[in-house]
Amino acid sequence: MGSLDATSTSLAEDLQDLQLDRPAKGLKSVEELEKLTVDEHLSDIERSVYLLSSGQEVQRISVIHNLPDLLRDTESHDECMRRVVPKVREVLHLAQTEMQVAASSAFLQILQKNLVPVQNYSQTFLQTILNSVDSKDPDVASAWLDTLLDVIDLLPKEVIKKEILGSAIAKGQLAQSVQSRLACCRILGKISTKFEPFVIKKEILPVVQSLCQDVDYEVRGCMCRQLDCVARGMGLEATKSAILPELVELTNDEECHVRIAGLETVVNILSLLDAETCGTTIIPLVCKICQQAVQAEDATLPVVATQLGKLCHGISDNLTDEQRQWFIDFYKKLCHVGLEKNKASSRVTTPLIDKDRGSKESDLTDIFELEDKLVECRKNSAYNFPAMVLFCGAKQFKPELHLTFTHLCKDPHFLVRKTISSGFHEVCKLLGNNANLIQSDLVALLKDESIEVLRGVISTIPAILDCYMSSGSNHTVSESKSGPLSDIIPAFLASENAIFTSHNWRLQEELMRNLSCLSRCYSSESLYNKVIPILRQKLVKARALPVKVAAAHSLLKLTRKVKKREQREEIYHGLIHDFCHARKCYLRNVFIDICRIVIELYSKKFFKETFYEYLLELHTDSVPNIRLSLCSILPDLKRLLILPTDRGLLQQLDACVRKLLVSEKDRDVSDGIQSAVEELDKIHIPMQSMTRRNFFEQDLDDQKKEEEEKLLLDNEEKELKKEEEAAEKKKGDKRNLVSAKKGSENGSSSRIPGPRKGSRAGLSGSNSTTKTSTTSTTNKPSKTTRGSGIPAPGSAGTRRASVPTISTSRRGSLGGQLGTGSYYSLLLLLAWLARQLTFSALFPSFAVVFSFCISAGTHTAKFIKNLVFSDFSYEKLSIYQIMQ
Numbered sequence: 048m049g050s051l052d053a054t055s056t057s058l059a060e061d062l063q064d065l066q067l068d069r070p071a072k073g074l075k076s077v078e079e080l081e082k083l084t085v086d087e088h089l090s091d092i093e094r095s096v097y098l099l100s101s102g103q104e105v106q107r108i109s110v111i112h113n114l115p116d117l118l119r120d121t122e123s124h125d126e127c128m129r130r131v132v133p134k135v136r137e138v139l140h141l142a143q144t145e146m147q148v149a150a151s152s153a154f155l156q157i158l159q160k161n162l163v164p165v166q167n168y169s170q171t172f173l174q175t176i177l178n179s180v181d182s183k184d185p186d187v188a189s190a191w192l193d194t195l196l197d198v199i200d201l202l203p204k205e206v207i208k209k210e211i212l213g214s215a216i217a218k219g220q221l222a223q224s225v226q227s228r229l230a231c232c233r234i235l236g237k238i239s240t241k242f243e244p245f246v247i248k249k250e251i252l253p254v255v256q257s258l259c260q261d262v263d264y265e266v267r268g269c270m271c272r273q274l275d276c277v278a279r280g281m282g283l284e285a286t287k288s289a290i291l292p293e294l295v296e297l298t299n300d301e302e303c304h305v306r307i308a309g310l311e312t313v314v315n316i317l318s319l320l321d322a323e324t325c326g327t328t329i330i331p332l333v334c335k336i337c338q339q340a341v342q343a344e345d346a347t348l349p350v351v352a353t354q355l356g357k358l359c360h361g362i363s364d365n366l367t368d369e370q371r372q373w374f375i376d377f378y379k380k381l382c383h384v385g386l387e388k389n390k391a392s393s394r395v396t397t398p399l400i401d402k403d404r405g406s407k408e409s410d411l412t413d414i415f416e417l418e419d420k421l422v423e424c425r426k427n428s429a430y431n432f433p434a435m436v437l438f439c440g441a442k443q444f445k446p447e448l449h450l451t452f453t454h455l456c457k458d459p460h461f462l463v464r465k466t467i468s469s470g471f472h473e474v475c476k477l478l479g480n481n482a483n484l485i486q487s488d489l490v491a492l493l494k495d496e497s498i499e500v501l502r503g504v505i506s507t508i509p510a511i512l513d514c515y516m517s518s519g520s521n522h523t524v525s526e527s528k529s530g531p532l533s534d535i536i537p538a539f540l541a542s543e544n545a546i547f548t549s550h551n552w553r554l555q556e557e558l559m560r561n562l563s564c565l566s567r568c569y570s571s572e573s574l575y576n577k578v579i580p581i582l583r584q585k586l587v588k589a590r591a592l593p594v595k596v597a598a599a600h601s602l603l604k605l606t607r608k609v610k611k612r613e614q615r616e617e618i619y620h621g622l623i624h625d626f627c628h629a630r631k632c633y634l635r636n637v638f639i640d641i642c643r644i645v646i647e648l649y650s651k652k653f654f655k656e657t658f659y660e661y662l663l664e665l666h667t668d669s670v671p672n673i674r675l676s677l678c679s680i681l682p683d684l685k686r687l688l689i690l691p692t693d694r695g696l697l698q699q700l701d702a703c704v705r706k707l708l709v710s711e712k713d714r715d716v717s718d719g720i721q722s723a724v725e726e727l728d729k730i731h732i733p734m735q736s737m738t739r740r741n742f743f744e745q746d747l748d749d750q751k752k753e754e755e756e757k758l759l760l761d762n763e764e765k766e767l768k769k770e771e772e773a774a775e776k777k778k779g780d781k782r783n784l785v786s787a788k789k790g791s792e793n794g795s796s797s798r799i800p801g802p803r804k805g806s807r808a809g810l811s812g813s814n815s816t817t818k819t820s821t822t823s824t825t826n827k828p829s830k831t832t833r834g835s836g837i838p839a840p841g842s843a844g845t846r847r848a849s850v851p852t853i854s855t856s857r858r859g860s861l862g863g864q865l866g867t868g869s870y871y872s873l874l875l876l877l878a879w880l881a882r883q884l885t886f887s888a889l890f891p892s893f894a895v896v897f898s899f900c901i902s903a904g905t906h907t908a909k910f911i912k913n914l915v916f917s918d919f920s921y922e923k924l925s926i927y928q929i930m931q
Contacts, residue, residue, distance in 0.1 A: 091117060092126050099134045104143065111135060111149045118162040128167070136175050147179065147187045151194040158201050169206050173198065177214050180230055192230050196237050204241045212238060212250060219254045221261070228266045232258055236273025239280040247280050252289060259293045264302040271297045271308040275315040286316075287324055295328070298336055307350045310336055314354045317361035325365040333358055334370075337377055341384070349420055352381050352427035356434030363438055371438075378435050379451045381428045385421025386459070422460045429455045429466040433473035441478050449484055456488040461497040468492045468503030475514035482514050486535060493538035498549045501542055506557055508539060509564040516568055532568050539565075543581060552591035559585060559597035563604045571610040579605060579618065587625060587634070599641045603648050612760065619657055627661045632670040639665070639676045643683070650753035651687040659684065659696060666703045671713040678707070678719035682726040689735050697732065 085094055085102075095117065098106040114135065117127045139150055154172045157163055163172070176198065179191040199207060215238065217223075219231035235251055235258075242251070255277055258270040274294055278286040294316070298309035313329065313336075320329060337355075340347040359374050366374070432452065439447050452474070455467045471489060475482045489511065492504045504511070515532055546558050565578050582602040589595050602618070609615050626638035642662050645654050662684070665677050681704065688697050704727070707720045 090123075091120075092123050092130060095127075095131050096134055099131070099138055104146065107138060107142075108146050108149050111146060111153050114153045115156045115160060115162060118157060119160070124162075128163070128171075132171055136171070139175065139179070144184060144186055147182070147184075148190045151176070151179070151190045155194050155197055158198055165202065165206060169202070169210050173202075173206075173210055177211070181218075181227060185226070188226060188230070192233065196233060199234075199237050199241070207238055207241055208246075216250065216254050219258055221257070225263050225266060228258065228261065228263070229269050232266065232269040232273050235270075236276040239273075239277045242280065244281050244285060247277065248285060248289075251277065252281070256289070256293060259297060264300070264305055267297065267300065268302070268305045268308040271305060271312055274312050278316055278319055283319060283321065286319065290316075291324070291328060295332060298332060303346045306336070306347050310347065310350055310354055314357045314361065317358075322365050325362050330362055330365065330370060333362070334373070341377075341380065344384075344417065344420065346420065348381075348384070349423040349427050352424045352431065355381070355428070356431035356438075359438040360434055375435070375439055375447055378428065378431075379448070381424055382451045382455055384424050385418065386425075422462060425455070425458060425460070425463045426466050429458075429463050430470065432467060433470050433477060436474055436477045441481055444478060444481060445484055452485060453488055456491055461499055464492065464495060464497065465499045465503050468495075468500050469507070471504055472507040472510040472514065475511050479514075486515075490534050490538045493535070493542050496545065498546065498551055498554065501546060502551075502554050502557075505542065505546070505554065505561060508561050511535075512564055512568055536565065536568065540577065540581065543585075547585070547589075552594055555585075555589065555591065555594045556597045559589075559594055559601055561601075563601035566605050566608040571608060574605050575609050575611075575614050579609075583618075583621065583625075586637070592637075592640075595637050596640050596644070599637070600644050600648075603641070603644050607648065607755070607759070610759065610762065610766070623658070623661050627664070632668075632673055635665060635668060635670070635673050636676055638662070639673075639680055643680060646683055646687070648752075650756055651689075652753055653756055655687060655693065655696060659687075660699065663699055663703050666707055671716050674707065674711070674713070674716045675719045678716065678723040681723045682730060685727055685730045685732065688732050690732050692735055 085097065089097065095110045095113070098110050102110075110131075114127075114131065117131060118124055120127075135150065139147065142150070154176060157172060158168055176191055176195050180188055180195055182188040182191065195211075199211065202211075211234065215231050215234040218227040219235070221228075223231075231254070235255060239247055239251055255270060255274070258266055259274075261267050261270070271294070274290055278290045281290070294309060294312060297305055298313065300306050300309065313333065317325070317329065336347070337351055340351045355374075355378060359378075363371070432448075432455065436444060436448060452467070455463060458464050458467075471485075471492065474485065478484065489504070492500060495501060512532070512535070515535065543558060546554055549555075559582065562578060562582060566574065569578060579602060582598045582605070586595055586598040586602060589598060606615055606618050609618070622638070622641055626634050626641060629635050629638075639662070642654070642658050645658055662677070662680070665673055668674055668677075681700065684700055685697075687693075688700075690697070704720065704724060707716070708724070711717050711720060
């Protein structure tokens, strides 16, 4: 118990120490306040001099930070240079690190803003910079050295040669400290591009060669990294004779750090060398470096894997076929390095658990370090894979690199898979029409369990899908089940489960946004049935607000691609029901964000017809935050209006604003509506007559959106009409076939169909049909036809000959005289006559029989209607509409 109490006490003390943001317990004493007090009547210059002389450290730092502003003032410029700058230089000799860093930044700003002439700057500020580079504090020396390197870019070469070159050469002598020689390397590399080649050969080259042979490996490595700048200043011939021998020797240095610097310099210097030098010196040198790195498996191996892409690209024009194949094989070896050894080491080191603990821990440390290097090597190789595809060529990808790419996509370490997934879109672009070769690898990455791997491929999935759509397979998934996208898109949609089980809301937001790219490769029905349900679900259930907004953006963007009007309206009504009328306030707040997206993506007309009034309803919401959010979107609503068409909508907006101004009790909402009113007053509502002339450019985008929406409706109507015509034609052909069969069974030579068997009154021909119709309608008053809503005509006629009328005075009277089968036969006869003779002449009789068939059975009436109207004419159009 005692040890437990002591542990809890120490833990409480540690927590107390961590509370750094808490204010100090005691207040400043009177003496401390007096030290920080400055006379208000002092000028800026006098106050600065006073604070630099007797002020606190924080006050001195404030003066140094304000030094560029003092020099910018023309009135105080001369006095500042005479009184303040000398005082600053004096204070810096004993200043602490924070003040030194502040002074280095201020001195650089003075030169960058041209606040002081160059001559004055070199006599005052530059001397301080050169002296401070030799500071014993490494942080202070590094800050001043960075300032000096930036200053060199801004100074003329005369000043550099006079003030800096001599000091730099002096720092590079062997008697100087390692820190001075390191600074000399960086300064010489910076000033080498400022001078002519003969000056470099005479003044700088001897010091460079001496530093390349320095006894300290850090100095040799630092000078090696500057050889690129020195070579560019000297030219090709001097580089071949003086720089290349030093570079070759440095790449063979005993220290790994120096060899790494040598390899990086070789890569940077390639563009300067000619083909002969590359073929005779560089290519053999690079091959030797690569072989040594693989054999040693030291720190140079990851660097070789990093630089191999640039190397191959730089020397590709100078390689023979055999050398090119060697580099490809070496790259494949780098992609597999460590995989076999990991398996072997796991088998060998397992029984060593019971050995000496100290040696075991050191062995494990070495194993882990080596494994990290090998993993980094494969990761860097995966990073360079697009460069190697470019080096190898798309045509040779399948025999040379395809298997290696598959291994990288299935590498046991997630960092390798993450790297290859991040560059997958680059590989697709380089492969072009051969991108289908890596389709299975993309599916495997999309099914990966690591969130980091999914992040790499999800962020670039739009570019990947574009490559597949343009690689000779320009079709959607629903149109080609065997296409490349038929496996990719389901895996892409399935990755949503793994992503939303994590807490990475940024990746979730990226996934929701990238789902909108499926409009280019999914059909309308597939979007509605597979993608849109996911977006609607995440719009409601996602936790982070940016994820909801991204889902809403993709949902509304994809809905514009849905062809069926009923499906689009169902989505819009669902948004209104699930969000505007939701019980939870955060969902109603999301509805306001949805409306902002609709204003962005859709036309003004669509928003005013669909969402405008529902959005204004939220001004009566019981939650203040909802009303506050509504206030921010009110100006956007006014920008949508056009007078006099939208006068009613403007009145609704004014009523909403007035109610909020009068009855609002929440302080934040009151401030929000006041700000909204001020912005609303600045908005001018255009008149409809002036819109076409004065606001055409501003509304051009809106007109384009409206035309797209209208085109979508027109296309839908055309498709429906085509479907109806195809269905009618198919039914008509089927009915004609049935009628022909019945005519052949009855053995009739006429094309007029005969009556059904079992009918009450047999009709053997057209004369009997006409006679029956005449006798059955004698002395019967007319009556309105059931279901049509219009009176039945009293007479009808055939071709220029009148036919006695048929009366329907009492419901069922015709049924009492003729059965359904007889009227069916009679209607078939009239249908045939309507197709052969003048349609309007037979309409009265046809309407009476048709009305009876409606009461007898809708199937029969529909069959005869389609038969009569199978061939279109304007004469039949009005009748057809009545029959509908």
